[in-house]
Amino acid sequence: MTSADIATPRLAFSRTKRHWLLRGAQRHVTVVIGGMLITLLVGTALLAPVLATHDPLALNVAHRLRAPSAEHWFGTDNLGRDVFSRTVYGGRISLLVGLGVAALTTLIGSVLGLLAGMYRWFDSVIMRIMDGLMAIPAILLAVAMMALARPGLLTVVIAITVPEVPRMVRLVRSVVLVIRELPYVEAATAIGARMPRLLLRHILPNALTPIIIQATYVCASAVLIESYLGFLGVGIPPEIPSWGNILSDGRSYVQLAFWIIFFPGMFLGFMVLAINMLGDGLRDMLDPRLARRF
Amino acid sequence: MINFVLRKIGSTAIVMMVVAVIVFVMIRVGPGDPAAVIAGDHATSEDIDRIRRSLGLDEPMLYQFLHWIGRLLGGDLGQSLFSRKPVLELIAGRLEPTLSLAATTMTFAVCSAIPLGIVAAWQVGRWIDRAVMALATVAFSFPIFIIGYGLVWGFALKLRWLPVQGFRPLSQGPAPYLTHLVLPSLTLGLVFMALLTRMTRSTMIEVLGEDYIRTARSKGLSQLPILFKHALRNAAVPIVTTIGSGIALLIGGVVVAESVFAIPGVGRLTIEAVTQRDYPVIQGVLLLASLAYVLINLLVDLSYGLFDPRIRSIP
Numbered sequence: 152m153t154s155a156d157i158a159t160p161r162l163a164f165s166r167t168k169r170h171w172l173l174r175g176a177q178r179h180v181t182v183v184i185g186g187m188l189i190t191l192l193v194g195t196a197l198l199a200p201v202l203a204t205h206d207p208l209a210l211n212v213a214h215r216l217r218a219p220s221a222e223h224w225f226g227t228d229n230l231g232r233d234v235f236s237r238t239v240y241g242g243r244i245s246l247l248v249g250l251g252v253a254a255l256t257t258l259i260g261s262v263l264g265l266l267a268g269m270y271r272w273f274d275s276v277i278m279r280i281m282d283g284l285m286a287i288p289a290i291l292l293a294v295a296m297m298a299l300a301r302p303g304l305l306t307v308v309i310a311i312t313v314p315e316v317p318r319m320v321r322l323v324r325s326v327v328l329v330i331r332e333l334p335y336v337e338a339a340t341a342i343g344a345r346m347p348r349l350l351l352r353h354i355l356p357n358a359l360t361p362i363i364i365q366a367t368y369v370c371a372s373a374v375l376i377e378s379y380l381g382f383l384g385v386g387i388p389p390e391i392p393s394w395g396n397i398l399s400d401g402r403s404y405v406q407l408a409f410w411i412i413f414f415p416g417m418f419l420g421f422m423v424l425a426i427n428m429l430g431d432g433l434r435d436m437l438d439p440r441l442a443r444r445f
Numbered sequence: 446m447i448n449f450v451l452r453k454i455g456s457t458a459i460v461m462m463v464v465a466v467i468v469f470v471m472i473r474v475g476p477g478d479p480a481a482v483i484a485g486d487h488a489t490s491e492d493i494d495r496i497r498r499s500l501g502l503d504e505p506m507l508y509q510f511l512h513w514i515g516r517l518l519g520g521d522l523g524q525s526l527f528s529r530k531p532v533l534e535l536i537a538g539r540l541e542p543t544l545s546l547a548a549t550t551m552t553f554a555v556c557s558a559i560p561l562g563i564v565a566a567w568q569v570g571r572w573i574d575r576a577v578m579a580l581a582t583v584a585f586s587f588p589i590f591i592i593g594y595g596l597v598w599g600f601a602l603k604l605r606w607l608p609v610q611g612f613r614p615l616s617q618g619p620a621p622y623l624t625h626l627v628l629p630s631l632t633l634g635l636v637f638m639a640l641l642t643r644m645t646r647s648t649m650i651e652v653l654g655e656d657y658i659r660t661a662r663s664k665g666l667s668q669l670p671i672l673f674k675h676a677l678r679n680a681a682v683p684i685v686t687t688i689g690s691g692i693a694l695l696i697g698g699v700v701v702a703e704s705v706f707a708i709p710g711v712g713r714l715t716i717e718a719v720t721q722r723d724y725p726v727i728q729g730v731l732l733l734a735s736l737a738y739v740l741i742n743l744l745v746d747l748s749y750g751l752f753d754p755r756i757r758s759i760p
Contacts, residue, residue, distance in 0.1 A: 279459060279460075279463055280463060280467075282459075282460045282463060283460055283462075283463025283464045283466070283467050284467060285693070286460050286461075286463075286464050286693075286735040286738050286739050287464060287467070287468075287693075287731055287734070287735045287738075288693040288694070288696040288697045288734055288735075288738065289693060289694075289697055290696075290697030290698075290700055290701065291696065291697060291700065291715065291730065291731060291734055292731070294700070294715060294716070294719050295471070295715075295719065295727050295730075295731055296471070297719065298718075298719040298720075298722050298724075298727055299471065299472065371586070375586075375588055378588050379588065379589075379697075379701050382588070382590055382701065382704065383700070383701065383704055383716050384716070384720065385716070385719050385720065398588075398590065402590070402705075405594055406602070409594070409598065412590075412591070412594065413591075416587075416588065416590070416591035416594075417591075419587075419588060419591075420583075420586055420587035420588065420591055421586075423586040423587070423588075424582065424583060424586035424587070427582055427585065427586050428582065431582070
């Protein structure tokens with residue numbers, strides 16, 4: 152037998168696999184559009200120092216409330232700061248908050264969910280706490296938490312994460328409850344797999360798809376809630392140009408200078424839309440059972 | 446059925462208890478010291494100690510908690526640190542705008558989302574379904590204030606059909622009351638509608654695939670009775686559940702919408718309390734908002750019996 156004989160079936164396999172992915176992408180236009188939008192918006196955020204035409208913090212009172220022009224693409228705000236530069240820099244903060252919250256929620260939610268799914272006593276305690284947390288409206292809870300601590304980037308991330316955790320815990324727990332009864336877990340137990348290994352090697356990888364999908368939704372929701380906190384004036388310290396803070400600065404001038412909130416608002420809306428579309432698309436592609444449920 | 450009702454009431458009481466513990470612990474373990482905040486930047490440590498004693502913050506934690514719970518059960522939410530008025534009175538004074546806004550929002554959202562969801566499920570995969578889903582995804586993604594300012598710009602500033610902002614109590618006549626509520630409830634309703642439309646659509650798609658729908662079709666029933674009598678009734682439980690859990694989203698949205706439209710409701714009270722660090726008011730709002738959410742969801746759970754006779758027969 153030559154090596155080519157062995158290589159041929161492998162190649163065929165990889166081709167069908169690519170076909171499957173390509174077909175998936177064609178069928179799920181949302182993933183492609185969402186992904187492209189995200190790439191574009193993340194690109195502008197990452198390239199903010201190159202793209203920005205002005206210093207996002209530089210005051211220029213002589214140029215205050217200027218309408219969009221060749222000099223100031225998105226106009227200037229009440230202190231004469233360049234709205235375009237602030238918007239592209241603001242994307243970095245909002246993305247950082249979104250990713251931070253998604254990562255933290257996924258970490259805490261997965262750990263608690265896995266434990267709740269595996270240990271009954273832990274389950275009854277932790278799920279009661281999660282029920283209580285879910286009963287407090289998310290924005291109210293986040294706003295209240297901001298009142299308790301020194302405002303800062305980390306505080307905002309924590310204040311948004313806490314209300315998001317219960318849904319992740321519930322999701323992971325429900326998935327674990329299904330997986331732990333599957334024959335292969337029984338088989339793993341039978342050959343002597345112990346708890347940490349059983350959880351990390353056998354159960355977690357199979358629960359990953361719904362966790363990733365949920366994490367994208369958490370990220371979208373976090374970007375949105377950061378803007379609400381900023382808008383309400385209780386978010387990240389006002390000197391940092393996050394999208395929420397730019398919108399908060401602009402709201403008093405909305406009738407005079409709509410561009411201060413219009414452009415960052417559009418960036419924000421399209422960012423959340425893109426992440427949601429990616430989440431919807433991923434769900435349809437990776438988990439048809441979940442797609443039918445929602 | 447009675448057992449079912451009692452069990453639901455019991456679990457609701459437990460959830461409220463947990464909420465009370467969370468709210469209590471949150472204020473006390475937070476890195477900010479309430480006494481120091483109240484005393485201000487120039488306070489001496491004696492001042493802070495005096496305030497701490499007057500708030501009872503020097504007592505043992507468990508004693509404080511039991512004392513606090515005892516007063517809560519008696520309907521005493523404490524008093525504002527700044528205006529010295531009882532928290533309950535402050536909140537009651539702001540309820541009318543908030544409840545009005547919540548009610549009109551809910552009515553608009555339910556009345557638009559259920560028909561849209563049904564049509565989308567019926568025409569699944571066709572252009573009308575795609576249009577409805579696109580609208581729902583966009584409405585769910587754009588921040589409330591952008592939608593709100595957009596509507597204000599169009600309907601209030603350009604067309605001049607509706608007032609820009611503010612609230613008029615019902616006692617000043619129904620016309621100004623309603624016109625001031627149109628834009629805020631439309632703004633907030635779009636978000637809620639998006640959520641509800643998605644849920645109605647997906648549940649209806651699932652139900653429309655069931656055997657009894659095929660039976661109804663093969664009996665020769667026409668489209669409308671199948672959609673509304675057979676399918677919607679069976680999709681009711683998940684839809685009503687989504688309405689119930691969406692209340693949390695609605696309460697949060699009201700806070701933002703009140704800020705956009707300068708409506709003097711509970712949401713504005715909360716933001717004022719947060720910027721002043723008025724802890725008793727913050728606690729009171731959190732507790733009452735959660736209570737409202739939990740009670741509405743209790744009603745939702747109990748309403749399942751109306752839609753699904755199988756639940757009525759649970760021992």
